Ligand SMILES: Nc1nc2c(ncn2[C@@H]2O[C@H](COP(=O)(O)OP(=O)(O)OP(=O)(O)O)[C@@H](O)[C@H]2O)c(=O)[nH]1
């Protein structure tokens with residue numbers, strides 16, 4: 001009898017103790033209001049409350065508790081909080097709030113309201129002290145035992161025809177792009193610059209970042225810090241995980257997915273790239289940098305996004321300031337990259353080259369002022385972004401959303417997920433199914449670009465606040481689908497792949513979005529003709545880099561994968577192959 | 584494993600060996616040695632019912648030595664338990680000939696083995712290796728990423744995943760950074776607690792047994808392993824945990840390309856680690872597999888894998904003196920089918936004795952063995968290129984698609 005795999009037997013996932021949602025610390029947070037907040041949180045909350053109060057003036061009778069709940073909801077964004085509260089309290093909107101903001105009245109709000117109008121409890125409601133939560137206000141805490149609160153109603157679906165709603169909404173064109181390229185080539189700086197020049201990030205925040213970056217001797221990274229927010233990323237001066245940001249032009253609403261360039265974080269880069277409609281490839285034009293990138297992640301990232309289905313590429317030839325805006329250097333890089341990219345099956349007409357300098361901001365949102373740059377008459381980076389064809393979206397059909405993050409969306413939303421909707425649509429009140437756990441949940445609320453909405457469609461990266469599910473059943477890379485049309489689980493599949501490295505029967509890590517799983521290439525079925533897909537050689541011993549082949553992959557455990565899904569196979573830190581799952 | 588008594592006729596392979604497993608790893612050796620049709624004698628407990636003269640039935644547990652003719656084995660890697668099923672081969676007053684019995688082999692309990700088909704060269708080599716106690720390297724390793732950690736113990740012949748720790752860590756998010764940091768903190772504390780439970784540092788008896796400290800390796804992509812070490816240091820100081828403080832100097836940090844167990848092979852064969860650890864079988868086997876795959880990539884006909892291909896290569900005289908290497912997984916020699924085992928023993932003997940090549944039997948419980956398993960459990964490095972050892976390809980040499988064309992994928 002073969003030995004039972006030690007890996008299987010020994011697997012012992014401590015869901016109960018360590019899932020991070022049932023642990024005491026968090027529990028307290030739920031019961032004790034702000035007590036479990038960090039000092040930073042508390043300070044922000046204190047300052048925010050003062051600012052909101054000032055902005056609202058005396059005409060709007062919002063309590064501290066209401067202000068703080070709203071601040072929490074909007075991540076301390078004073079402006080949004082003020083707008084929200086104004087709308088909420090203005091008599092005209094009190095009954096019919098705007099459809100874009102169907103904010104469900106939380107228990108927190110209800111408690112706050114009830115505390116204010118303590119004298120007239122909601123008719124018919126029985127006191128249920130166990131369901132009320134303590135809030136921050138001091139008076140509130142005293143009166144809490146007496147007040148009565150209606151149980152929060154279950155979210156009802158409006159039964160919208162989302163496809164129709166989407167069409168008649170006349171929604172602006174939207175596009176998600178991933179920013180890729182070799183480490184340190186200036187991706188984050190370029191995106192920080194873009195947001196700064198478009199005034200998405202205000203002067204004050206930038207000044208603050210500048211000061212902070214200076215104190216640790218990394219002043220050149222101030223703009224990159226708009227993207228690089230964790231202490232690890234800042235102290236090491238390297239992006240680790242995808243940063244998501246938004247901006248809009250007259251024609252399009254864009255989502256930036258700023259990817260890490262470091263080889264170690266390619267799994268995160270893949271997660272970002274699989275949510276993108278097109279890619280911005282950033283190349284450092286300075287001496288030797290372009291050349292070393294071409295041997296490294298400039299090449300690997302470009303091949304990866306192509307294999308993940310990205311057709312269009314804006315190549316930002318960056319740091320042009322370091323080569324005095326040399327046209328010869330720009331042409332050299334463009335030529336070499338064109339040769340490489342067309343060999344990698346990008347079509348000529350889908351590649352645009354743009355010279356720029358993120359640090360100085362030249363040719364990002366405005367033309368370069370440098371006199372050496374006169375030769376260039378083409379588009380700025382933002383113009384190039386704006387001229388991208390809108391991507392096709394599979395709005396009709398069953399819902400498919402790949403979970404990119406599981407987190408606490410705030411006090412009232414203990415279980416939230418985010419990710420791109422790959423197909424179909426979702427609306428508030430929908431029942432959804434998580435795979436592979438097979439657990440159902442209810443969509444309590446939806447957010448797109450940090451704004452509450454009634455529905456979301458394919459192509460949008462959205463946050464779903466869920467109820468009726470334990471977060472244990474939601475893991476990165478899982479698929480959310482329509483219960484009536486669940487995604488199938490596969491243990492082994494055949495795939496048509498493009499080999500990046502030599503492929504032989506071997507252990508591999510299989511990637512799809514945030515999903516990362518262990519598997520084996522079981523069989524090399526045949527090498528294929530690149531253009532026709534016909535078999536060239538059956539049962540090859542090895543598949544060489546650049547060849548297309550059909551292989552059979554066996555997974556360690558069943559996973560939700562469907563035909564036409566794009567997968568990446570990696571081993572020992574290298575991308576071995578990428579391609580299309582056939583079933 | 585201690586060889587208590589050997590009565591093997593090296594020429595004909597007949598005779599018995601009496602062995603005493605002393606360490607958990609010895610059970611793995613026993614599992615590789617014991618096969619169907621072998622005769623195994625060990626201590627057994629049987630429930631025996633006696634009918635008294637008065638007609639009442641009394642049940643009694645009796646300990647006895649029992650010999651069985653092995654029909655199957657069952658080994659659980661995690662716990663190291665080995666159960667050997669068979670038919671009773673020597674009768675006594677309680678047990679009938681041919682009745683079924685499962686012997687549970689245990690540490691520090693001797694057993695005697697007689698090979699059903701005689702002790703062949705591979706079995707003798709395994710026996711020698713099992714009883715060689717000179718090279719007893721042991722290493723603990725935690726191979727990790729954000730939110731997952733695999734706690735492993737690595738010995739000369741095995742890599743065992745003791746526990747996988749998974750803690751959900753929210754990703755970096757605007758306004759939600761706190762969740763990420765808290766998640767990582769929780770992940771580190773869970774991993775450390777789990778690791779300490781396995782290492783059992785506080786246990787006086789175990790630390791008395793092993794006077795040398797076992798090295799602990801932390802590996803990850805990115806900075807996770809480094810941050811974890813910083814966390815361990817801070818915790819050790821904060822709590823004043825003496826055994827943990829004592830462990831700190833023997834912790835190594837290394838880079839791995841993934842958080843998965845199979846990335847361990849690349850870590851353990853990296854120069855930074857091999858210089859710190861003694862030359863292990865593990866590192867040697869990894870180096871051999873690396874050499875093989877490098878040759879395979881060159882695709883010049885000097886590296887072949889798969890049973891038929893390798894047999895043809897040996898027949899053609901390609902795996903001989905001057906660099907020929909035959910690589911086999913020890914899984915092949917656990918074959919239930921006696922003829923199958925003979926096939927591989929014959930090949931081993933031919934390469935060693937006739938061709939003059941090198942033979943390596945890799946442990947299927949190490950990553951190098953797993954890589955070989957993926958290639959069909961057998962591979963060879965040839966001294967000269969040989970072509971067409973595989974079946975004839977069906978398709979002809981079609982032209983490849985033109986560059987820049989729309990690709991099929
Ligand atoms: N001279 C010059 N330096 C630049 C420019 N853009 C970025 N840099 C510098 O390049 C360094 C790296 O910038 P980042 O934006 O962190 O690079 P990145 O590509 O995001 O790096 P990873 O995310 O870690 O792969 C910083 O020191 C920047 O100041 C530029 O246009 N000109």
Ligand SMILES: [Mg+2]
Nearest residue numbers: 187188239260
């Ligand atoms: Mg960056």
